[in-house]
Amino acid sequence: MEKWKQILVAAILLFAFSQNSFSQKTNSINGTVSDGKTPIEFADVVLKPVNDTTKTAAYTVTDASGKFILENINPSDYILKLRLIGFKTFTQKIKYTGNSISLGNITLQEDANLLNTVVVNSQKKQIQKTDEGFVFNAVSNISQSGGTAIDMLKNIPTVAVDADDAISLRGKTPLILINGKNSAITDMNQIPASSIESIEIITSPTAKYDANAESGIINIKLKKNNLNGLNGSAVLGAGFGAKGRMNSSVLLNNKTDKWNIGVAYDNRFAGRTKSIKGERTNYFIDDEHFINQKRQDQRTEGLQNLKFNADFSPNEKNTFSFEALGNLENKDNDETLKTAIFNNSSQFFSGNQRHSMEIQKAKAAEMAFNYDRKFADDRKSLNASITTSFNFGRENTDIDTNQYDENETIIGYPFLQRTHNYAKENISNAILNYAFPISEKSIIETGYKGTFRFFNSDFQSADFVNDEYVVNPLVSNIFDFNEQINAVYGLWNSYSGSKENQKWKYNLGLRAEQVSNNGETANGSDSFSNNYTKFFPSASVQLNLKSDESVKLGYSKRINRPDLEDLNPFVDITDALNPHGGNPYLKPEIIHIAELSYNKEWDKYSFSGNAFYRNANNAIRQYSILQENGAVLLQPQNIGNMVTYGLETIFSFKPLSFYDANISLTAFQQNIDSGNLADAEDVVNKAFSWYGKIINNFIPWKGGKLQIIGNYNSAVATPQGKRIPIYNVDMGFQQKLGKGNARLGLVVTDMFNTLESGYKNNTLLFRNNRTSKSDTRALMVTFAYTFRSDFKEKLLENQFSTE
Numbered sequence: 001m002e003k004w005k006q007i008l009v010a011a012i013l014l015f016a017f018s019q020n021s022f023s024q025k026t027n028s029i030n031g032t033v034s035d036g037k038t039p040i041e042f043a044d045v046v047l048k049p050v051n052d053t054t055k056t057a058a059y060t061v062t063d064a065s066g067k068f069i070l071e072n073i074n075p076s077d078y079i080l081k082l083r084l085i086g087f088k089t090f091t092q093k094i095k096y097t098g099n100s101i102s103l104g105n106i107t108l109q110e111d112a113n114l115l116n117t118v119v120v121n122s123q124k125k126q127i128q129k130t131d132e133g134f135v136f137n138a139v140s141n142i143s144q145s146g147g148t149a150i151d152m153l154k155n156i157p158t159v160a161v162d163a164d165d166a167i168s169l170r171g172k173t174p175l176i177l178i179n180g181k182n183s184a185i186t187d188m189n190q191i192p193a194s195s196i197e198s199i200e201i202i203t204s205p206t207a208k209y210d211a212n213a214e215s216g217i218i219n220i221k222l223k224k225n226n227l228n229g230l231n232g233s234a235v236l237g238a239g240f241g242a243k244g245r246m247n248s249s250v251l252l253n254n255k256t257d258k259w260n261i262g263v264a265y266d267n268r269f270a271g272r273t274k275s276i277k278g279e280r281t282n283y284f285i286d287d288e289h290f291i292n293q294k295r296q297d298q299r300t301e302g303l304q305n306l307k308f309n310a311d312f313s314p315n316e317k318n319t320f321s322f323e324a325l326g327n328l329e330n331k332d333n334d335e336t337l338k339t340a341i342f343n344n345s346s347q348f349f350s351g352n353q354r355h356s357m358e359i360q361k362a363k364a365a366e367m368a369f370n371y372d373r374k375f376a377d378d379r380k381s382l383n384a385s386i387t388t389s390f391n392f393g394r395e396n397t398d399i400d401t402n403q404y405d406e407n408e409t410i411i412g413y414p415f416l417q418r419t420h421n422y423a424k425e426n427i428s429n430a431i432l433n434y435a436f437p438i439s440e441k442s443i444i445e446t447g448y449k450g451t452f453r454f455f456n457s458d459f460q461s462a463d464f465v466n467d468e469y470v471v472n473p474l475v476s477n478i479f480d481f482n483e484q485i486n487a488v489y490g491l492w493n494s495y496s497g498s499k500e501n502q503k504w505k506y507n508l509g510l511r512a513e514q515v516s517n518n519g520e521t522a523n524g525s526d527s528f529s530n531n532y533t534k535f536f537p538s539a540s541v542q543l544n545l546k547s548d549e550s551v552k553l554g555y556s557k558r559i560n561r562p563d564l565e566d567l568n569p570f571v572d573i574t575d576a577l578n579p580h581g582g583n584p585y586l587k588p589e590i591i592h593i594a595e596l597s598y599n600k601e602w603d604k605y606s607f608s609g610n611a612f613y614r615n616a617n618n619a620i621r622q623y624s625i626l627q628e629n630g631a632v633l634l635q636p637q638n639i640g641n642m643v644t645y646g647l648e649t650i651f652s653f654k655p656l657s658f659y660d661a662n663i664s665l666t667a668f669q670q671n672i673d674s675g676n677l678a679d680a681e682d683v684v685n686k687a688f689s690w691y692g693k694i695i696n697n698f699i700p701w702k703g704g705k706l707q708i709i710g711n712y713n714s715a716v717a718t719p720q721g722k723r724i725p726i727y728n729v730d731m732g733f734q735q736k737l738g739k740g741n742a743r744l745g746l747v748v749t750d751m752f753n754t755l756e757s758g759y760k761n762n763t764l765l766f767r768n769n770r771t772s773k774s775d776t777r778a779l780m781v782t783f784a785y786t787f788r789s790d791f792k793e794k795l796l797e798n799q800f801s802t803e
Contacts, residue, residue: 031103039066043084059257149188157664172215184391207509211536239780243271260311288630289344298334327364348406388428416464445491478522505542548601560589580634665692687717703736721761728755750776
């Protein structure tokens with residue numbers, strides 16, 4: 001934290017220095033800017049030498065009275081530019097001799113075309129369509145104030161999130177990026193919703209993107225202010241579910257002609273409860289025949305984020321930027337698990353009650369250096385970045401277990417245990433992208449990406465014996481994993497027709513990835529190494545039937561590499577009857593994907609439909625194996641071949657001036673060939689699943705907006721059964737206060753308290769049912785204030801803006 005304090009102090013000093021430097025009263029050019037009636041605040045005032053307009057001699061912004069002053073100017077010939085969105089750029093030549101010049105009042109003319117564009121943009125729905133998917137603008141989602149990225153993802157079309165926070169697209173786990181980069185921050189509950197600017201859903205990635213994206217990519221873009229001058233915002237929220245909750249955030253930013261510096265802080269604290277019920281019948285085990293479990297959790301959670309960004313643009317062509325993120329998270333869980341076991345005659349066999357106190361703390365840090373180069377030809381671009389992120393997690397648990405008889409009377413003395421699970425991870429990226437035209441209608445994109453990952457997990461379990469804790473070597477281990485991925489790609493984009501009216505659009509790409517990884521345990525029980533090079537082609541063709549109607553056909557080959565949790569061989573036996581662990585011998589999935597999409601827009605309606613087909617070899621799925629002692633071990637396995645095909649639709653409409661909505665539906669069929677498993681007859685070989693959501697936006701009166709979101713996920717097939725359906729309704733309301741600088745919000749999540757998770761498995765050897773219910777219903781009240789922002793009305797307006 002000491003480093004972050006130093007960064008914050010440095011940023012504040014830099015703000016003060018920049019403000020002080022502009023306050024000097026030497027050789028100057030001054031004036032006042034208005035629209036003919038009222039002063040204009042926050043207009044850019046730029047002075048450039050006539051002999052080199054790529055350089056900036058002086059820069060400022062107009063104040064609340066429309067006044068500006070440019071100082072410390074050398075005698076020369078200059079071009080003065082005044083610009084502000086919604087107005088035509090004002091240009092004037094000035095011959096400066098060294099004496100102060102007063103330009104008097106300058107009137108900016110409204111740009112009718114640009115104003116029409118702004119109005120249209122401000123009324124767009126929350127969804128902005130792209131060639132590869134869509135962008136969900138987080139500022140328009142008011143039903144998740146005070147939540148996390150997980151809460152935000154629950155309310156995004158085509159994304160499914162179950163009650164255990166597992167994220168999926170089209171039935172599979174997507175690749176999740178933060179600001180376009182791989183990150184060690186993999187728990188989406190570590191990211192407050194208040195720090196998210198937008199979430200990009202890429203369902204049709206080209207060869208430019210990581211091949212490890214079978215079902216698509218979710219790119220979470222964090223907020224970075226780009227408004228002129230010194231500006232900021234603050235949010236404070238509080239509420240309760242079963243326990244109290246609180247969140248706050250503050251953002252401070254200063255932008256000049258060449259510099260943009262910002263700092264932001266978010267926090268979130270909550271108390272939560274959770275209850276879990278489980279029943280299992282082991283058909284061919286007489287003693288541990290029927291198992292009944294009940295678990296109660298009392299949790300406290302804390303999350304803090306500190307962000308810093310600095311952009312430097314020495315001229316209009318080059319931009320250098322640095323971004324840093326620090327994250328602190330703590331989770332304490334007081335858990336009680338009660339287990340009763342009966343024999344096949346329904347007579348009591350044994351019982352125990354386990355109490356555990358888990359203290360979990362995590363620290364994460366991420367840094368990125370970026371460079372962007374613009375060219376006179378906007379089809380040409382160059383950007384490079386180096387990023388690194390760290391995640392350190394420490395989990396310490398004290399456990400006491402008491403045995404009891406059929407009358408629930410405690411037998412003997414408690415069995416005491418201590419465990420710790422320490423994990424550290426580092427992910428670094430080196431990225432270079434270059435695009436250049438090869439003809440009037442064709443562009444080549446090419447680039448390199450290197451991903452370097454290190455992971456270490458140290459699990460230790462100790463039993464209390466003879467008045468001291470003794471490490472149990474049978475269930476303690478250290479796992480080390482290293483991975484290096486070097487990738488290069490080439491992409492050809494072309495079109496037919498005119499630049500303004502592109503009839504056909506073509507895309508052809510190839511990505512090559514060289515992977516080298518190895519993992520081993522400290523006791524030598526498991527060791528593996530993989531080295532391979534694979535090629536991943538992609539291609540698409542798009543026909544633009546009209547300017548607002550298109551059809552697209554695409555193909556891509558992708559890979560699903562096992563993640564760290566899948567590979568880590570450690571078996572967690574905290575719940576001895578339901579242990580789970582990884583499988584270091586998993587093979588990657590190889591997937592062939594075809595997609596046909598159709599998009600159509602009307603004045604008040606839009607429709608997007610995507611039919612997809614996916615053929616995966618060596619499909620990875622969680623698989624349960626009954627042990628001789630009655631426990632069921634859950635591990636990932638390469639079960640065999642899986643074919644998935646389905647349809648994904650998004651329909652947006654605005655039938656009334658005070659109401660708009662978005663409805664999305666995803667449905668798919670899965671056909672499974674489980675030839676890799678010995679007990680393949682247990683595996684579900686066919687399954688149909690669907691999920692959908694509706695987002696309703698209302699403007700009940702001036703300054704107010706209401707949002708109601710409904711989610712439904714049908715039962716989802718697992719290899720040996722299915723997950724139960726889940727559904728919920730969230731509501732959010734906001735009201736502008738005063739002149740619009742402030743707003744008051746009310747959020748109710750899971751209004752009807754229906755959100756719960758669970759599964760039902762039925763195999764030849766056992767039947768297993770499990771349900772989990774958290775205190776998902778909560779109420780939050782928030783207050784937000786924005787100052788000195790030329791976009792304050794857009795940020796707080798009644799419409800659900802994409803800006």
